[in-house]
Amino acid sequence: MSVIVLAEHSQGAFKKKSFEAIQYAAAIAQSMGTTATAIVLGDAPEANMQTLGQYGAQKVINIADARLNDLHARAYAKAVIAAAQKEGAKVIVASHDVTGKSVAPRVAARLKAGMVAGAVSHPDLSKGFVVKKNVFSGKAFAYANITSDVKVVTLLPNTFPVKKGEGSATVEKLDVSFEDKDFSVVVKETNKVTGAIPLSEAELVVSGGRGLKGPENWGILEDLAGSLGATLACSRPVADSHWRPHHEHVGQTGGTIRPNLYIAVGISGAIQHLAGVNGSKTIVVINKDPEAPFFKAADYGIVGDAQEIVPKLTAAIKKFKENHN
Numbered sequence: 001m002s003v004i005v006l007a008e009h010s011q012g013a014f015k016k017k018s019f020e021a022i023q024y025a026a027a028i029a030q031s032m033g034t035t036a037t038a039i040v041l042g043d044a045p046e047a048n049m050q051t052l053g054q055y056g057a058q059k060v061i062n063i064a065d066a067r068l069n070d071l072h073a074r075a076y077a078k079a080v081i082a083a084a085q086k087e088g089a090k091v092i093v094a095s096h097d098v099t100g101k102s103v104a105p106r107v108a109a110r111l112k113a114g115m116v117a118g119a120v121s122h123p124d125l126s127k128g129f130v131v132k133k134n135v136f137s138g139k140a141f142a143y144a145n146i147t148s149d150v151k152v153v154t155l156l157p158n159t160f161p162v163k164k165g166e167g168s169a170t171v172e173k174l175d176v177s178f179e180d181k182d183f184s185v186v187v188k189e190t191n192k193v194t195g196a197i198p199l200s201e202a203e204l205v206v207s208g209g210r211g212l213k214g215p216e217n218w219g220i221l222e223d224l225a226g227s228l229g230a231t232l233a234c235s236r237p238v239a240d241s242h243w244r245p246h247h248e249h250v251g252q253t254g255g256t257i258r259p260n261l262y263i264a265v266g267i268s269g270a271i272q273h274l275a276g277v278n279g280s281k282t283i284v285v286i287n288k289d290p291e292a293p294f295f296k297a298a299d300y301g302i303v304g305d306a307q308e309i310v311p312k313l314t315a316a317i318k319k320f321k322e323n324h325n
């Protein structure tokens with residue numbers, strides 16, 4: 001019996017949210033007196049898989065079918081179930097991201113397992129298996145007790161800090177036979193974002209909303225982000241209007257982020273936006289409307305026109321950096 005966790009990677013490089021999920025699974029395993037096993041789907045270098053031991057995985061099960069290098073939810077679910085059954089797993093963990101959201105419910109349905117989606121706490125085993133999760137776009141919490149024999153949990157990314165430790169995981173291969181219908185959805189094109197730190201991993205984020213008026217005004221945000229080494233984000237209408245790419249959209253229907261610093265410029269602070277960013281450690285809001293709801297969630301607020309404030313802020317940051325180098 002062990003706790004198993006889906007460890008996502010991109011061409012063999014593991015993601016921060018996978019380390020977090022492994023660490024979470026390892027903590028559950030420890031409190032259950034068992035071990036955590038990571039499942040790696042597709043091709044990844046053995047040395048990289050071994051490093052998952054640094055985050056608490058004792059073992060890695062690798063299903064090295066090249067077709068799994070792209071997300072195929074049905075095939076992924078089959079692979080996870082095969083690994084879970086091999087290990088006699090009672091708890092199955094994944095990140096609450098695109099992959100986890102499409103794979104975990106399939107796994108839960110097939111194993112007749114109870115599932116909590118988007119957990120933000122370790123399970124309280126003294127009361128059964130009680131997990132806290134956000135509800136109503138982060139306005140409230142719910143505590144869900146999973147009473148089924150097998151339990152499935154997806155962890156909201158960036159809930160816990162990732163700590164790298166010592167250790168090396170052993171790697172085992174597992175063969176799973178798939179059918180053509182497991183790959184019925186074909187990924188035709190993948191556009192990789194290069195350069196900046198991915199939003200899900202960024203510690204510093206500069207985000208723009210409809211108050212910027214149009215894509216031609218994003219230069220001031222790019223300068224601000226450049227001065228800080230921050231990653232850019234945006235509100236949903238900005239992405240919907242094609243002012244910015246969709247991968248930058250944060251909120252209830254976009255990415256969930258928890259950076260150390262979130263600077264929101266010209267964003268009203270609708271509940272659906274806050275749902276994706278209200279876990280940020282420090283929130284700075286720049287808005288010309290003193291009544292903008294975002295100010296209620298802000299640690300620091302500047303009332304003023306973005307076109308005036310942002311360049312001054314960028315200049316001040318540059319000057320500060322020059323003086324402290």
Ligand SMILES: Cc1cc2nc3c(=O)[nH]c(=O)nc-3n(C[C@H](O)[C@H](O)[C@H](O)COP(=O)(O)OP(=O)(O)OC[C@H]3O[C@@H](n4cnc5c(N)ncnc54)[C@H](O)[C@@H]3O)c2cc1C
Nearest residue numbers: 209210211235236251252253266267268272273288289306
């Ligand atoms: C089911 C559902 C899901 C949704 N999911 C998301 C989501 O994931 N993410 C998301 O962001 N939204 C989401 N929304 C939309 C959300 O409700 C808001 O409509 C959206 O967040 C508003 O975007 P905004 O703040 O950029 O624009 P606006 O609401 O138009 O706000 C613009 C702000 O800019 C300020 N401003 C204007 N000019 C300036 C200036 N010159 N300088 C400084 N400030 C200025 C204004 O005072 C205003 O506060 C969702 C809505 C629904 C119904």
